Amino acid sequence: MSLYPSAQFLLSAAAAAQFPADNGAEVAIAGRSNAGKSSAINAITARHALARTSKTPGRTRLLNFFQLSPGRRLVDLPGYGFAAGPPAERDDWARLIDALAERDSLRGLVLVVDARRGLLDGDEQLLAWAAGLGRPVHVLLSKSDQLKRAEARTLLARSAAQLQGRGSVQLFSARAGVGIDEARGKIDAWLGTLG
Numbered sequence: 001m002s003l004y005p006s007a008q009f010l011l012s013a014a015a016a017a018q019f020p021a022d023n024g025a026e027v028a029i030a031g032r033s034n035a036g037k038s039s040a041i042n043a044i045t046a047r048h049a050l051a052r053t054s055k056t057p058g059r060t061r062l063l064n065f066f067q068l069s070p071g072r073r074l075v076d077l078p079g080y081g082f083a084a085g086p087p088a089e090r091d092d093w094a095r096l097i098d099a100l101a102e103r104d105s106l107r108g109l110v111l112v113v114d115a116r117r118g119l120l121d122g123d124e125q126l127l128a129w130a131a132g133l134g135r136p137v138h139v140l141l142s143k144s145d146q147l148k149r150a151e152a153r154t155l156l157a158r159s160a161a162q163l164q165g166r167g168s169v170q171l172f173s174a175r176a177g178v179g180i181d182e183a184r185g186k187i188d189a190w191l192g193t194l195g
């Protein structure tokens, strides 16, 4: 059974003017391209095709808004890993997430990190951005099914140390169904229960 039985795609926004009305509560979800973000969204919402899991690189960067229930949204940020991309594209991305940061409804940020890579430079930039906003961060170490149990434990401890109190962190695997309830619990707590 789906935890969010009425979860649905709301809209894609290429500019702040296209964002939905800034009311209710929303949680942003970010990660490097290929980190497993779409799979995480699908697993967390228990909707297998809510977020597309295959994307064409080089397309316009869009923020995708999903409604989990009325007034409660997930915002799928464009995958980064754009360090080699054209500067104009990076600026567009920065403008979009700066506009998102100004929204009263933004409650927190989920950062999806490939467990085989751990936190990288691009993730650090996003952590710095989130810290500047005063919004909480929760890190999903995705594809944890690819690690041995001891490796996963070590990674979890290392990532927690790397975060230095800037966020919480957990192991996650969309494929093996690891950590899905924990991730939902975090998102639900941030979104709260609206009337």
Ligand code: GDP
Binding pocket: 031, 032, 033, 034, 035, 036, 037, 038, 039, 040, 052, 053, 054, 079, 142, 143, 144, 145, 146, 172, 173, 174, 175, 176
């Ligand atoms: P996105 O670009 O961050 O949205 O990443 P996707 O969700 O599209 O996943 C990128 C790749 O990682 C795909 O080939 C997925 O099949 C794979 N993947 C995603 N989640 C998992 C997982 O939990 N375990 C494993 N082994 N692979 C995964």
